Amino acid sequence: MKRKQLEELGLQEEQIKKIMDLNGEDIQNAKDKASASNAEILEENEALKSQMSERDKDLKKLRSQVKDNEDLTKQFNDLKSKYDKDTADLTQKLATNRLNSAIDQSLSKANARNNKAVKGLLNMDEIKLDDDGNLTGLDDQIKSLQKSDGYLFDEGSKQDYQPNNGKPANADPIQAMVDIFKGDK
Template sequence: MKKEDLIAMGLSEEHADAVVGKYGTMIPKERFDEVNNAKKTLEDQVENHETQLKDLQDKAKGNEDLQKTITDLQQANETAKTEYEQQLKNERMNAALKLSLHSKVHDVDLVAGLIDKTTIELSKDGKVNKGLDEQLKSLQESKSFLFVPEKQQPTFKGWNPAGATDNGAGASGVGSNFAKMANEKSSSDTNNTPWD
């Protein structure tokens, strides 16, 4: 579920930002179930293959060709297991990076591709532990257009009414200028009305 979905459900933009900031973009349950079932299927297949290899190894004692085939299959299984674990580690790293970068950058995928993932460490709960802040700081200095500007309180400058303070700026208001002109004119004229 994305920020836009939360806004469409009636949440304000601030609340939607808070939800997405705390929990990240949510994965639909169907997609989670699909990935989870695929993972369970693969784990079952690996376990089944290992069981079959052990049975073959016990039955093939004394047969050199079969022993070599079993050894090759065991090595292939180890390679597949290592690749699977690396792929899982990469997926966890990408998910943690995207959650950490969310609402800080305009394009999460682009910035995640610029990050050196070998220097980043994840905590046990799957969040970025260290190594990201330094990289983000250097990226922000060199490519600031990728980052969402921090929200700042707007400052307004303009005319101050007569008698208002201008925080030491020294500028006088229109009313005080009018009064000053009227006083100067009245002191130079014999008529004491400022409207002449």
């Protein structure tokens, strides 16, 4: 929405300022919401990395203590397999978080009204995140949903607004009041 468009509709400067302020607040709220989501993901990412590095330290410490003792070797192998499984699980969780974050950002860019509702209609098996952080298989699905279920996306509303019933606006509001008082109209 641009100030010039509002001026062309014949709105007064005060009305235009109020509309622009409301629009600015909506934009800021959307940015704040996206920033909060990214902060949560980064925080969780750091926690997962910290857990992985601590487990690696445990493995190195235990490896140095294991020499020829069979009992310790068995404990080491058990712990190693457990930590390998945990590492794989954490890596998978991290990848899932990255994928969901990227999908949410793409849906926000596409002006989805409700990301959860749109995600429910997506075929998540076809959506992949490559090494560069780019999504594949999502754009076509979004375009398809915009055609089939356009109500899920905010594409702006079109209004056939015609001030003064389609007649041009009076150029001079003072003259219009004078004409009304004189009874010319």
